[in-house]
Amino acid sequence: MVVEVLKGCKILRHxxxxxxxxxxxxxxxxxxxxxxxxxxxxxxGMGVDERPVNMRFAMYHxxxxxxxxxxxxLKLTTPTNELTLPSIxxxxxxxxxxxxEAMDMLGIIFDGHPEPERLILPEDWPEGxxxxxKDFPYNKKxxxxxxxxxxxxxxxxxxxxxxxxxxxxxHEPEYFELYVKGDKIxxxxxxxxxxxxxxxxxxxxxxxxxxxxxxxxxxxxxxxCTHSTAYCQAVEDAAGIYVPERARYIxxxxxxxxxxxxxxxxxxxxxxxxxxxSGFMHLWRxxxxxxxxxxxxxxxxxxxxxxxxxxxxxxxxxxxKRKVLELLDLAEKDSREILDNVVKMGxxxxxxxxxxxLPKKKGREIGVVGPVARASGIDxxxxxxxxxxxxxxxxxxxxxxxxxxxxxxxxxRYDETFQSFSMIKQALDNxxxxxxxxxxxxxxxxxxxxxxxxxxxxxxxxxxxxxxxxKVYRWHPRASTYNNLPAIPIxxxxxxxxxxPIIIASIDPCFSCTDHVSIIDSENGRVLWRGSLExxxxxxxxxxx
Amino acid sequence: xxRLKLISKALSIxxxxxxxxxxxxxxxxxYRGKPxxxxxxxxxxxxCANACPPQAIQVYDDVERGVxxxxxxxxxxxxxxxxxxxxxxxAIKLTKEFELATPxxxxxxxxxELKLVRCSKCGKPFDTYRHLIQVAENVPPWERELLLLxxxxxxxxxxxxxxxxxxx
Numbered sequence: 124m125v126v127e128v129l130k131g132c133k134i135l136r137h138x139x140x141x142x143x144x145x146x147x148x149x150x151x152x153x154x155x156x157x158x159x160x161x162x163x164x165x166x167x168g169m170g171v172d173e174r175p176v177n178m179r180f181a182m183y184h185x186x187x188x189x190x191x192x193x194x195x196x197l198k199l200t201t202p203t204n205e206l207t208l209p210s211i212x213x214x215x216x217x218x219x220x221x222x223x224e225a226m227d228m229l230g231i232i233f234d235g236h237p238e239p240e241r242l243i244l245p246e247d248w249p250e251g252x253x254x255x256x257k258d259f260p261y262n263k264k265x266x267x268x269x270x271x272x273x274x275x276x277x278x279x280x281x282x283x284x285x286x287x288x289x290x291x292x293x294h295e296p297e298y299f300e301l302y303v304k305g306d307k308i309x310x311x312x313x314x315x316x317x318x319x320x321x322x323x324x325x326x327x328x329x330x331x332x333x334x335x336x337x338x339x340x341x342x343x344x345x346x347x348c349t350h351s352t353a354y355c356q357a358v359e360d361a362a363g364i365y366v367p368e369r370a371r372y373i374x375x376x377x378x379x380x381x382x383x384x385x386x387x388x389x390x391x392x393x394x395x396x397x398x399x400x401s402g403f404m405h406l407w408r409x410x411x412x413x414x415x416x417x418x419x420x421x422x423x424x425x426x427x428x429x430x431x432x433x434x435x436x437x438x439x440x441x442x443x444k445r446k447v448l449e450l451l452d453l454a455e456k457d458s459r460e461i462l463d464n465v466v467k468m469g470x471x472x473x474x475x476x477x478x479x480x481l482p483k484k485k486g487r488e489i490g491v492v493g494p495v496a497r498a499s500g501i502d503x504x505x506x507x508x509x510x511x512x513x514x515x516x517x518x519x520x521x522x523x524x525x526x527x528x529x530x531x532x533x534x535x536r537y538d539e540t541f542q543s544f545s546m547i548k549q550a551l552d553n554x555x556x557x558x559x560x561x562x563x564x565x566x567x568x569x570x571x572x573x574x575x576x577x578x579x580x581x582x583x584x585x586x587x588x589x590x591x592x593x594k595v596y597r598w599h600p601r602a603s604t605y606n607n608l609p610a611i612p613i614x615x616x617x618x619x620x621x622x623x624p625i626i627i628a629s630i631d632p633c634f635s636c637t638d639h640v641s642i643i644d645s646e647n648g649r650v651l652w653r654g655s656l657e658x659x660x661x662x663x664x665x666x667x668x
Numbered sequence: 669x670x671r672l673k674l675i676s677k678a679l680s681i682x683x684x685x686x687x688x689x690x691x692x693x694x695x696x697x698x699y700r701g702k703p704x705x706x707x708x709x710x711x712x713x714x715x716c717a718n719a720c721p722p723q724a725i726q727v728y729d730d731v732e733r734g735v736x737x738x739x740x741x742x743x744x745x746x747x748x749x750x751x752x753x754x755x756x757x758x759a760i761k762l763t764k765e766f767e768l769a770t771p772x773x774x775x776x777x778x779x780x781e782l783k784l785v786r787c788s789k790c791g792k793p794f795d796t797y798r799h800l801i802q803v804a805e806n807v808p809p810w811e812r813e814l815l816l817l818x819x820x821x822x823x824x825x826x827x828x829x830x831x832x833x834x835x836x
Contacts, residue, residue, distance in 0.1 A: 422700035
């Protein structure tokens with residue numbers, strides 16, 4: 124029981140969705156461990172510069188307790204004029220990135236963190252400058268500092284294959300260093316955040332409450348609507364804004380349409396990476412119906428711009444609804460036909476079976492979310508566990524597979540796709556009449572709100588602290604890939620280098636970023652191939668380069 | 669077997685590639701394309717500039733020339749249609765046009781200039797005629813003389829009224 128674990132803490136909020144507790148730093152590890160043992164996983168962490176309010180820095184750790192259908196937020200505050208907090212990473216591995224992020228951005232020192240290195244800031248960022256502190260102006264430009272010297276020594280029998288781009292298109296471009304022995308990957312290292320865009324700072328300093336949904340939508344090039352929904356839900360949670368029933372249904376419909384287009388896109392990419400390009404072509408043709416539906420309802424193929432605090436901006440009238448149902452039937456028929464054929468192909472199955480294994484226990488420790496978790500036998504889904512929008516009224520199943528490999532991740536998404544078709548139809552049929560937006564609200568000052576959605580890639584968490592004057596004091600979005608990426612090195616170990624692309628793709632990161640690589644032979648330092656990843660591996664593998 | 673089935677499927681579907689740009693492409697009725705300001709309708713209230721998330725629309729006063737400038741730069745526009753939502757007179761609309769690539773930077777700017785009213789007391793330009801007319805409809809007749817004053821002079825006037833307890 125969560126409440127028992129929190130005994131003796133100051134409870135700041137306790138309702139049917141969220142519990143917020145202020146924890147004294149000495150007890151932080153004990154309580155975090157207690158929560159983990161009670162079945163919660165680490166969801167995200169947010170550091171806040173609260174000096175203008177109370178002369179302290181604060182760290183909010185969010186735990187997701189599926190069994191009790193609530194989120195638990197632990198608030199840790201530094202003593203006045205001090206910067207030190209105990210790290211909870213030694214007891215919960217999933218907190219590592221969040222704490223390193225707070226170290227980079229706010230200069231909070233986490234005592235006992237096993238890897239207190241930079242995560243987000245680039246190597247040439249000057250020491251002692253913390254961009255998310257309130258006294259740092261958003262438009263300040265700094266001259267680059269000299270990066271620290273001292274790289275690791277190459278190991279003689281191991282070839283290093285850098286796999287990664289500086290390709291600034293999407294949210295999370297990845298850079299992996301693969302350590303290869305023959306054909307097998309022995310280890311992998313990740314370095315990311317090359318295009319951290321400073322959205323939090325921008326939203327805090329220059330934008331108004333109702334402008335941020337459009338910025339949030341641009342966090343991801345594929346699943347943007349889910350971010351804007353999560354942001355709106357966070358503000359609605361903080362201010363206690365009632366969202367009209369019809370608006371909830373329209374949000375649900377748009378979120379499921381987004382999931383469909385995202386999953387069909389992923390199937391296409393997966394087929395392409397496995398060398399089955401006609402499958403890719405067919406799937407993307409089927410996906411085009413979904414894009415047409417989105418364009419019909421919202422006026423744009425991808426950036427729907429449908430959400431605003433208190434409701435939605437566009438209605439789905441009867442005429443459009445009929446057209447949507449028509450297109451949906453075509454898309455369902457087509458994608459079922461294609462996917463059923465794809466799943467039956469033995470060659471594809473063999474490429475995915477027992478590849479990129481993520482054990483359930485390890486997945487839980489890292490806190491993986493979405494299809495990656497569900498393919499490792501972790502039964503989690505925000506839509507069912509913490510119902511938002513109209514998901515509470517819909518009838519759907521959450522597919523869980525125990526294979527722990529790439530094939531299971533494929534099959535989870537396969538099942539989810541058809542669940543989504545059924546959910547959209549249910550929502551369209553049961554959509555109640557009524558208002559679209561509730562504009563009668565007041566925003567309180569300095570109040571914490573939590574918005575959680577299930578993106579196509581897993582749980583998205585948005586934390587908002589409101590401020591008067593139509594502003595946010597702090598906004599912290601956490602995309603699902605943030606929790607899934609640390610699992611990739613574990614998945615990669617022991618696999619063939621030729622399987623690296625599909626393993627990395629199996630968590631469905633924003634993939635166009637991962638496209639450019641150079642494969643280097645460590646013995647003579649010659650560049651064997653520079654170009655797209657899968658092409659390079661094909662060529663180097665065939666000895667053509 | 670799956671593969672053969674997909675081949676027959678491909679043959680039955682034929683070409684799906686659109687002929688665009690050699691043939692026009694259809695967009696739905698509510699498409700969010702290029703925003704266009706109707707200079708005849710615009711009252712220069714600045715609601716669009718307040719709502720615009722990327723600050724593509726800016727509204728500022730050119731005091732020397734005595735005009736209010738509504739300046740839309742399409743290079744910053746994200747086509748969210750918030751301006752269309754908040755415009756009180758329907759002067760800005762998103763059209764179905766989406767082919768915005770151009771070799772000329774000037775094609776991306778839309779400027780509407782509206783004449784400013786000078787304050788009847790201090791002579792400072794402060795608001796557009798059109799906005800004042802719009803506002804006047806909602807102001808009771810006995811307060812309309814205040815409309816021709818700039819905000820500072822208006823404050824002075826109302827405090828005078830308060831002080832003397834009547835309109836002088």
